[in-house]
Every structure is written in structure tokens, then in C-alpha cells.
Amino acid sequence: MGIKKWIAAGVGVAAIGAAAGYAQYRDIEVPAYQVVKAEAPFELRDYKPMIVAEVTHTGDQSRTRGEGFRRLAAYIFGQDRPAGGEDIAMTAPVMQDRAVDQDEAIAMTAPVMRDSPEADQWRTRFVMPSKYTLETLPAAPADITLTEVPARRIAAVSFSGNARAADLADMETELSKWVASEGLKPIGGFEHAFYDAPMVPGPLRRNEVMVEVAAE
Numbered sequence: 001m002g003i004k005k006w007i008a009a010g011v012g013v014a015a016i017g018a019a020a021g022y023a024q025y026r027d028i029e030v031p032a033y034q035v036v037k038a039e040a041p042f043e044l045r046d047y048k049p050m051i052v053a054e055v056t057h058t059g060d061q062s063r064t065r066g067e068g069f070r071r072l073a074a075y076i077f078g079q080d081r082p083a084g085g086e087d088i089a090m091t092a093p094v095m096q097d098r099a100v101d102q103d104e105a106i107a108m109t110a111p112v113m114r115d116s117p118e119a120d121q122w123r124t125r126f127v128m129p130s131k132y133t134l135e136t137l138p139a140a141p142a143d144i145t146l147t148e149v150p151a152r153r154i155a156a157v158s159f160s161g162n163a164r165a166a167d168l169a170d171m172e173t174e175l176s177k178w179v180a181s182e183g184l185k186p187i188g189g190f191e192h193a194f195y196d197a198p199m200v201p202g203p204l205r206r207n208e209v210m211v212e213v214a215a216e
Helices: 003-025 061-076 165-181
Strands: 033-039 042-047 050-058 094-098 121-127 145-149 152-159 186-194 207-213
Touching: 050 061, 061 094, 061 121, 061 165, 152 165, 165 186, 165 207
Parallel strands: none
Antiparallel strands: 033 042, 042 152, 050 121, 050 145, 094 121, 094 186, 152 207, 186 207
């Protein structure tokens, strides 16, 4: 699909949300944010602090997202938890980014290319329901990290579809252009957000590419 069609599809996400989206997401918590600027399909948002559970796997993005989802689901549903306890409610979106050391963080200028995608490390994150703190969340297995993400400003582009690697790369390029046109300073690399289960048809899915930017 051409980039203009992807942009049009991103604009259409809002219309879809007004009809089917409410029914689909009304019982699922999403991170709280305030829209600073909207220029569909782009938005500049101020997010409140959030707590995430995260796990890292090595391999291509699609496979590691599945592995990360299953691993984190085992934690929130109490299937693999040191002390057991009640289920944690599912939230949206599932978030994913490349796992890099802070000293090796790559500034966001264009989609990051890799010679060997099979060797990439991807971090998958579930946002924890807002009622929890780090102290009240059930203890996590050793390979899952619970951490607080501070308040931050995010530039995002929304689009529908199956969010294949090529689609995500196209959206990274478009978001880079918009960020530059707005005179924003990116911090770190891209993040990908997926709001729907795999069985949801592509045209009804909500996906986003995001990047943190410096607050004014």
C-alpha cells in the first residue's frame, strides 16, 4: 500500500474508533495522555507516568512480539508468578521497541536498518493498570522487569492494517518528516504500539509509531 493510502488509513482510524472502537476498547484501560497538537494522522501528546512490565527477546520483530506477549500474559494472568495472586487486568496497547543500551541509543533520524534482523533484540511492554504502584504489583519472574516510565512528550502517527515490518518502516519515515517539520527534537528511537488482538481484521486495527520528543 502506498504511503498516501497509509496516511488516509491513519486518518480513518478516528472514524473507526467512533463506531467499532468504543465497543472494542470500552472495558480496556489505555495510558492517560493529553493531546497537545493534532494533525491527523499525527499527534503530539503529553503522557502521564506509567508502570510497565517488560521482557526482551532476540529475533525478528513479529516473532519476538508473540513471544513477549505470551511471556507477559503468563505474568499478568498469574500462570508464572513467584507468589501467585489475583489476575492483572489486560490493557492496551502492547508496546515494542528495539532494546539498546543507553550508551548505544540511536537518535531518531530515519528507520534503523539491520544487517541481520534475526539478531535484533526487541523489548515488549505491557502497561500496568493505573491502580497499581511498583509496591502493590505482584512480584514478577526474574526475566520480567517492572519499571516506571516517567511523564514524557510523544509524537505519534496512527494507522490501520497488519503492521508488517515494511509498514512500520514507512510510518517511521513519515513520522520523522512530521517531527522535523514541527521543529521537534527526538529523544531515542522509535516505539511501536499495537492495540488489537491478531484476529481483528487489518482495516479495524489501530497501530502507532511513536517517538519521545523534548518538551518545550
